[in-house]
Amino acid sequence: QKFVYSFTEGNKDLKDLLGGKGANLAEMTNLGLPVPPGFTITTEACKVFLETGSEPASLHKEISEHLDSLEQQMGKRLGQPDNPLLVSVRSGAKFSMPGMMDTVLNIGLSDASVAGLAAQSGNERFAWDSYRRLVQMFGKTVLGVEGELFEEALEGVKQAKGSTNDLDLTTEDLKALVETFKAIVLRETDREFPQDPREQMDLAIHAVFHSWNGDRARLYRRQERIPNDLGTAVNICSMVFGNLGEDSGTGVAFTRDPSTGAVGVYGDYLSNAQGEDVVAGIRNTLPLAELEQLDKKSYDELMAIMHKLELHYRDLCDIEFTIERGKLWMLQTRVGKRTAAAAFRIAVQLVDQGLIDLDEALQRVTGGQLAQLMFPRFAADETAKRVAWGIAASPGAAVGKVVFDSYTAVKWSRSGEKVILVRRETNPDDLDGMIAAEGILTSRGGKTSHAAVVARGMGKTCVCGAEELEVDTKRRRFTTGDGQVVEEGDLVSIDGSTGKVYLGEVPVVPSPVVEYFEGTLHAGADVQGGLVQSVHRLMAHADVRRRLAVRANADNAEDANRARRYGAQGIGLCRTEHMFLGEERRREVEHLILADNDKDREQALSALLPLQKGDFVELFQSMDGLPVTVRLLDPPLHEFLPDITELSVRVALAEARKDPNENDLRLLQAVHRLHEQNPMLGLRGVRLGLVIPGLFGMQVRAIAEAAAERKLAGGDPRPEVMIPLVGTVQELELVRDECERVLAEVAKSTGVKLDIKLGTMIELPRAAVTAGQIAEAAEFFSFGTNDLTQTVWGFSRDDVEASFFTAYLEKGIFGVSPFETIDRDGVGSLVKHAVVAGRATRPDLKLGVCGEHGGDPESVHFFHEVGLDYVSCSPFRIPVARLEAGRAAL
Template sequence: MLDHLNFELITPTAAVHRKLHGARAKCLQRLIRLGMPVPDTVALSAATVRAIAGGQQPDTKALLEHFGSWPVLSVRASPVMPDWGGPGTILNIGMNRTNEAFFASRLGSTAAAALHLKFIRSYAVDVARLDDEMFDIPNLTVENALSAYEDETDEAFPQDVEVQLFNVLKSMARAWEGTSARLLRMSKGAPEDAGLGLVVQRMAFGMGKGESGSGVIQFINSDSGDAQEVGRYKPQSQGRDALSGGENDTMFLTQDKRGPSLQESKPDVFNELCRLGEVSRTGLREEMQIEFTLEGGKLFILDAVNAPRSARAEVAVVTSLANDEIISREDAVLRIEPRALSELLHQQVSPKAKRDVFARGIAASPGAATGKLVFDSFAAQTAAAQGEACILVRRETSPEDVRGMHAARGILTERGGANGHAAVIARGLGLPCVAGATDIDINTKARTMRGADGRVFSEGDVITLDGTKGQVLVGAMPMVEAGIGGAFRELLTWADEMRDIGVRANADTPEDAEVASLFNAEGIGLCRTEHMFFGEDRLTVLREAIFAEDAEDRAAALSRLLPMQRADFRDMFRIMAPRPVCLRLFDPPLHEFLPSTRAGIVELADALDMSAREVQARVDDLSEVNPMLGMRGVRLGITVPEIYDMQARAIFEAAIEASSEGAVVVPEVMIPLVSAKREVEIVKSRIDAVAADVMSETGKTLEYRLGVMVETPRAALRAGDIATHASFLSFGTNDMTQMTYGLSRDDAGRFMSTYVNQGVFPEDPFLALDQDGVGELLALASERGRHVRAKLTLSVCGEHGGDPDSIEFCRSLGMDYVSCSPYRVPIARLAAAQLAIRKPLEEDDVYEFPEDDGFVPL
């Protein structure tokens, strides 16, 4: 028999600990300390519960002595973390024929019988594991229920209170140890060996004479976080019955024209509940949902849990608590999960909506949108021009689809991964995206899509895309709008005061820069300048340059793009001033800007006054076997230097124009896909020459910074060489991960979940930075670059810049900033602040290199 000292009567000074007895037990002790009327409660430690699950008999007699004569009890689960779940509460333990007769004189025979019957049913279903339907009999009596139990189990229903209590404790302990329960709580972050505490509490009867009933109350609106009394009260009930009752058998808490309220019928009780709510808010430093019972008009507080709330409400609550000086601003910042901010930044499917899911994929970009299906960019642009919302569906997207992606409300692809083309562009645009939905079958000719369950959808059919959960839903769904309000901005202002690493945005157009500025990015860390070419007027001119026969014709065509790029850069400088703007020179292979369909070939031939055969031949000539490892980035800049010359001139002329208007502009020019020092020397010499020409022509002095995007493993290893000609190194971790792993980010989604599930990779390396492999390259490059140039600016501008764990690693390397999609900037700002609060950086906190890494200073 277990020693009775394993039971702890909860008093203000009792040795109750969350790690031993669970969160519920500790919360009840705090409620008692705050003077709340909590019924007598005993806490059982996780060790005791584990022993009971193993078959050991607890000293139930000693336990029952805590409750005096005629004990009738409840048992509730008390895990360390409330969201780990646990077996359901069992009420009225101790009810038997003798106790029913005793309580009939106190509560009335009807109430006593109802309490007894409720326990029989609960015990039969939850302890004896009988079918609940056997008790679904009209006018069921206690005697009928006892007979049904005996008929089903071939034994009498236990009348001994000690036997009842032990069997309940054993049943709940073993339910916690079950395989399915273990897997469920592990999915919520619980360790495999997590224990369960239990609390045994004297029943406060919500049934009987006088005003009796039960209810729950909270003091915030769960959606907005605004102050509001919310809840239900149900006369003649127990536990959380009020939440499952309808309007006909429950009462509102506050005065309501729809029906009676507790505030009207028992104003003294309502006012006391409001007082206790404020006591719990101040004392527990949290907004709580309180479970209460009235027994003959006397109020009892049975339990309290954090009031359920949306991310929007959570932000409102913590800022309110901080402003009322109940918690510190640091505590407020720490209480918000950074990734939860996505719920505020984007429209979401209502959590109350009924979902008809016909396909699933990778949750590549958060948010939700409803629209008509379209299967190409032209159809998306046509729909947008007609004011119709559309969802663009493609097998996979390419730069040719960018205009259609801009026109669509959401993007769905059959192929691609979390950091593929569709995902990256969608995040930059703030559009929901579901990528790698391999269970859909797209027929571009018929313009149809077959779902996983065989249903077929045609162009024009309405669907809803949930990029937060990676689901494709049938029809239009009710939405919850984005919630970027005052509390959101206030919280992030506090975060900015605390963080010690910069946060910039990846923004490719002036429109993107506006969003980045809205979210208080500290500058633009990556502008993919080629994305500015996808306007109809610009794309045709660029194609003329690509088709030019010689450098002179190419320069002439590019000169027509010069004023367009200059205007874009000038607008970005104006928007961001005095914050820095880092402009990456043209990166993709040229074939990405050429049509891939017969219709596109014919259209281009007509625009260039060429035959379709000539255009097709040129397209074929530019195609590459592996274009992402071919003539792109700096390789293109060296072999076709006129493009970089034009872009450099546009940048410098725009900087001078913006500066003359009062803006402080020091443009940062970034060379992509570098692998060798000599590449930088060649491009730098041309850019410096362009800068000199612009200054000579305008008579203005120009200051600028030149840097390199480190994307190849060789560039990382030779960072010391490269840093001699670069004032900054920005790590493009998307491509670096591809090249280090030998993985295509667009194709890895097909097998990545299998790899992660089988432990090959701990996480998708395109979502969370691989700190062991790719991370070591970053560490070596940082060390070697700063060995040569002590004040070298270091940053990450891949999508990992918005991942909290990746930010932590970048911070440990001493990087100056991270850069991510505009809609991930708030997440990065909050995550960086939390890191600074939890782990203040000291000089010896930076990344430690292996003792013998073979590094010889260059």
């Protein structure tokens, strides 16, 4: 097995083996771009190392061979005292994990070779600066020394000189610092900083391997649902130096603006600097455009390369580059992360440029991104006090209480508070807090800072580089430009689309994308540089491609109307329980439950009938011409009765006053009688319909009469009756008999011919397993995946999400809650079975899903794959479901 690939051997499609960074370094090398030579150690080697605790047997030799040829090519040997070859040891997994893994620069420097580097470069200060960086980075990431120890020592020297700029450090200062750093290493690890260059390299390689299993990396993978067993590759790359003087520097760039998608020059540049300096925010960077004045030749070459990369990858790319004494070097590229708005705009721009077709454009946007674009934003509020204007790093409008550390962010958010995490700059240790926060605000760093990159990845609102803020983490407060002090717990509002920061709570307004769906904004309107137009075009294409119909879960005319505007093709779930609430209705429901003879019961039912009918007339009117699936009463009866404690108190008080209320007493008895240990598994759904005579009959009558009324008025009502919680076909047959009797009666009395389908929910394992039998009595199935998930797993959703789900997520038992994304292997295979068995019995069986999964992107793909006819979800999720159904069909 081959474990090492030279940059000339790989290509961009080998990400599994070489990691994203290695595969793209190889791709750039083969495109003829100026990449410093090097080689990549595969993820396979990492896997062996992590499984067995040591390198694969052949690895050492293979590395030696590649190092030899690298040394020949460069004409110097690793760490050679008079003219050292230096390398970086860089992690690089298949998926980019910003800041999660460790990279060490300047490997090969030692007490001996630092002099050689000084002599060769003619720059002693540079050589010692590089050595200082090596000991610091190596100490921290390879040897595990607390990074702050080095930073404090560095700060100490700067303070003693009365400077904040690392460029003011002299060669002598740096020499002294190296000694200090080496002493720190010895003190903290009980070993000398290794002087042997190959030992440095091997230790760094092992550290990169290990970092795959670091806490931060694991947390990030869980968040991003990246599998744990991929391993990371390691790139050995010959060093080029941006810290050689004013004619050198380092930078990051995007081929278009990653936050809006606008075409142009975007990036940051820092002269006389190395590697991480740009993103670490140690000095203020220059906008990339200003590089043109500093070094026109490198700038022009960079622009040409960026253009070439974009055409080659046919997408937005981000890059890292370094200029060494006027010579440009490419150090990294990848298809860049972007905001949701940029994703839509760029996809459509590339279509217009003829680089991709609409299918591919559709593949490049996600339902999750569309959902983000539907977030509300801040109203232009003149009264809001703007206290800072930072960089718009990740869009959205976030309001919350200020916190200054991850721990507090997590603690407060667990107790239901919305928080904004405020830091000078973030680092991977802040990840927990960033996840917990509504938004992130930093006073340092640009669009490529850690905070910005991670927030964009998570879809979190972020404003970074708000420099007028003085953040004091220790005293838990920040000071604004005009001297106001904002303490922990104070409310702030941050706008990730503009970078503005306000004190207090600013009201929010709907997003233009929502206005577009609502029909209050014309698709041609020029909002945010064609954002709405881009959404419009991709939605239209998704509708062309998708096979799944999309319906809405809606119980009233208002939701139904909205659902139609958002593109719903009917109602997949109309819950009737809401129609039993409200003062008057509740009273009749109480009568129904308390009735101990036919007459009382019939009286209650006939009081409810016209109320139900009225609701349906309205609903059928809004959904005229489209199917409306009405679910008959589902929840346990106790939900319609007064709370047991309240009622007991009321009865006890009345008794104490010697004024007992007869009705309350009967109610209390009923509440006790209907009390269940496990109401979700008790008397509900079809079971209610079978034990309360006339209940379902009344509901069906209301539906049929409403439909007849609409028909007589010239409408086109299309109701379907759905029976919940069926476990066996016998239940359904009994209900079916009653329904048919009622429908025949209504047809006779109204003289209107009605075609109302009767179907069932599949939400119990037994129903799924016996779907073949159930289909004999059902004309359609609708999978109730919420209850099906509860009953398949044996979870009570209301209880477990708060109690042990976080532990399960942390332990990696779930990548994501099975209530959010369908559990394909368990719940999903029951769905699959029921689809096949049901259709075997009844080939024209209609199949849909009405659980919350109907609006979840990943689940929509699953429902497409198993061949359902439609998904049904809440009105706001309809655009997401349409888009994903289109993507699923590609």
